[in-house]
Amino acid sequence: MPQKAMDSLTHAQKERLAFIDFSLQYFGQVARADLIQRFKTGLAACTRDLTTYRELAPQNLKLSHQTKSYHRTDSFQPIFEHDPEVILTSLCRGFGDGLSSSIQSNGVQFSEHCLDATRLVHPKSEVIAAIMRAINNQHAISCDYISLSSGLSNREIVPHTIVNNGQRWHVRAFDTKSNEFRDFVCTRLQNVTAINKPIAIIQSQESDKQWNTIHKVTLVPHPSITHFKAIELDYAMVAGKVELDVREALLGYLLRQWNVDCSSDALLVGGEYHLWLSNIDEFAQIGSLAIAPGYKESNV
Numbered sequence: 001m002p003q004k005a006m007d008s009l010t011h012a013q014k015e016r017l018a019f020i021d022f023s024l025q026y027f028g029q030v031a032r033a034d035l036i037q038r039f040k041t042g043l044a045a046c047t048r049d050l051t052t053y054r055e056l057a058p059q060n061l062k063l064s065h066q067t068k069s070y071h072r073t074d075s076f077q078p079i080f081e082h083d084p085e086v087i088l089t090s091l092c093r094g095f096g097d098g099l100s101s102s103i104q105s106n107g108v109q110f111s112e113h114c115l116d117a118t119r120l121v122h123p124k125s126e127v128i129a130a131i132m133r134a135i136n137n138q139h140a141i142s143c144d145y146i147s148l149s150s151g152l153s154n155r156e157i158v159p160h161t162i163v164n165n166g167q168r169w170h171v172r173a174f175d176t177k178s179n180e181f182r183d184f185v186c187t188r189l190q191n192v193t194a195i196n197k198p199i200a201i202i203q204s205q206e207s208d209k210q211w212n213t214i215h216k217v218t219l220v221p222h223p224s225i226t227h228f229k230a231i232e233l234d235y236a237m238v239a240g241k242v243e244l245d246v247r248e249a250l251l252g253y254l255l256r257q258w259n260v261d262c263s264s265d266a267l268l269v270g271g272e273y274h275l276w277l278s279n280i281d282e283f284a285q286i287g288s289l290a291i292a293p294g295y296k297e298s299n300v
Contacts, residue, residue, distance in 0.1 A: 005056060016041075016049045017056070018080045024061055024072040025082065026091065028133040031069040053079075072133070084122035088169065091132065091162065123169055123186035130192040131159050131171050138204070140176070140195040146188045153177075156195065157184060160205035165250065166257035172211060172249060174203040181208045183249070210249040210288060217244045217251070218279040219258075223266045231274050241278065248288055255292035263294030 009017070016039055023030035035046040050070065054061065057079050061070040134141045140158045147153070157173040163183070170183045201207060220241045221228035228240075235242045246254055254260075258275060261268040262283075266276040273293070277283070280295075289295045 009052075013049070013052070014080075015039075017053050020049065020053045020070075021057075021060075021078055021080045022082060024070070024076060025078050025129050026087070026132040027136045029064075029067070029069045029071045030061075031067075082125060084125055084128065087125065087128055088122070088162070088164070091128075092164075121187060123189070127186060127189050127192055128162070130194065131162060131186070131189075134194060135159050135161070137196075138199055139197070140199060140203070141192050142195055143192045144190040145184060146190070155184075157182075158199050158203040159184075160208065161211070162186070163250065165253035167253075172208065174199075174208070176203075181210060181249075208249070211247055213248040214245050215248055215251060215283070216279075217246050217254075217277065218242075219244070219260060219275045220278045222261055222273050222276045224269070225274065234274070248286060250288070251283075251286065252288040252291040252295075255289065255295075259293060261294050262289065262292040263296070268294045 006014070016035060019035065019038055020030050023034060030050075032043060032046040032050065035041060035049060036043065041049075057077070059075045060073060060077065060079070062073055063069075064071050130141060133139075140156055142154065142156050145153060145155045156176045157171075158176070159171045159173040161172045163170055163172055165183075169186045171186055171189075172181065173184055174180070175182045175184075205211065218241055219235065220237075221231035225231060231237070232240060244254075255262055255277065259272045260275045260277050261273045262277045262280055264280055277292075283289060283295075
């Protein structure tokens with residue numbers, strides 16, 4: 001978009017146009033009703049915003065009279081820069097102020113006095129967008145995927161949720177090759193293309209048993225710790241424990257990230273083990289726990 005045209009817009013206009021741009025890129029469509037709901041503006045104002053966006057980027061959208069929505073075209077090019085970190089935060093927590101660009105000064109991310117943990121490389125923006133459009137429209141995607149066990153292969157998957165597992169972003173999806181739900185690391189997806197056809201019920205989120213099963217996890221200070229009050233404060237424990245409701249598909253990630261001792265008798269030794277899964281006897285034969293420290297199905 002020409003800088004002169006951008007400079008002529010007010011901040012409020014940029015915010016609404018960024019929302020249109022974001023919706024087209026990550027959900028594949030936008031309607032006047034979406035703008036009304038998001039910004040509490042009138043119908044005439046929403047129409048003007050969509051007209052302005054079409055004037056700035058006519059190749060980005062087309063009107064579907066059937067759905068009364070504007071849909072993303074194959075020639076779409078975003079007119080706002082959407083930073084991957086802000087994108088993922090926006091998708092998790094809401095769109096925010098609409099202008100999803102990182103704030104930097106001389107190449108240094110603010111703030112110098114509040115630093116986030118070092119993270120792995122984020123998935124590419126266009127990969128996130130393709131996954132989110134497939135989720136929103138309940139479509140499958142075709143992609144090249146590189147796994148640690150089998151290397152490069154072409155996969156057809158039906159995604160339903162993007163997840164930050166504490167170490168990296170993965171997508172929970174039905175894998176048509178294995179006919180089961182699996183986790184795919186987003187940075188390993190390449191050449192993602194949409195498969196625009198209806199999915200089967202067995203491929204939908206509602207059929208993902210591991211995802212829809214919620215377990216109550218009870219964590220207590222590790223018995224080897226002398227000054228256990230410190231751990232109680234770290235995790236805001238009440239009566240010496242913290243209880244969490246966790247999806248079965250995410251159990252292993254959480255317990256590994258927090259270095260929770262999942263052995264039957266809290267037998268793991270090491271200063272990194274601050275917590276013990278005290279209700280370990282309730283978690284027999286759960287495949288997602290295979291990566292949890294000390295977990296052995298035979299001991300449960």
